[in-house]
Amino acid sequence: MNPQPGRSRTMFDKVWDAHQVAPETADTPAVLYADLHLVHEVTSPQAFDQLRQRGLDVRRPECTVATMDHSIPTKPEPSGRLVVRDRAAAEQVEALRRNCHDFGIRLFELGSPGRGIVHVIGPERGLTQ
Numbered sequence: 001m002n003p004q005p006g007r008s009r010t011m012f013d014k015v016w017d018a019h020q021v022a023p024e025t026a027d028t029p030a031v032l033y034a035d036l037h038l039v040h041e042v043t044s045p046q047a048f049d050q051l052r053q054r055g056l057d058v059r060r061p062e063c064t065v066a067t068m069d070h071s072i073p074t075k076p077e078p079s080g081r082l083v084v085r086d087r088a089a090a091e092q093v094e095a096l097r098r099n100c101h102d103f104g105i106r107l108f109e110l111g112s113p114g115r116g117i118v119h120v121i122g123p124e125r126g127l128t129q
Contacts, residue, residue: 036127039066039105040118041096048099061104065127067115068093068108082110 016032024030039047044066051058058064071089076082084090093110100107108115114125122128 035063036122036129037064038118038122038127039064039096039100040070041066041068041092042070044099045092045095048095048103051103058103058105061106064105065121065125066096066100066105066107067118067121068096068110069115069117072110084110 016030019032019034020030021033022028022031071086071092072084073082084093097107097109099105108121114121116124
């Protein structure tokens, strides 16, 4: 991403350039390298299924962090535990648990003090630079 002549390079320009693997063409969007992947239980099963079907591993599992946040209750049981009662939500949570185990992904489990909203835990845990 080159700034227009006479225009200063913004922070966005610098970050984009530092992470660009392949530039945009008339037929394809630019390809960027993401150095941190944040994963949750709702959309990740499809990605893990694709990896399994293609016989691939997660390229850098140490750069991937997962948390359970979309399908879990916000109010604990009287015992203090979070119990997922919805069958579909429970299946998503279990799939994330299994996928993280199988692919070596760090997972903030239900009840973990590190668990939280996927878009918030990056900066809260010092993962997002």
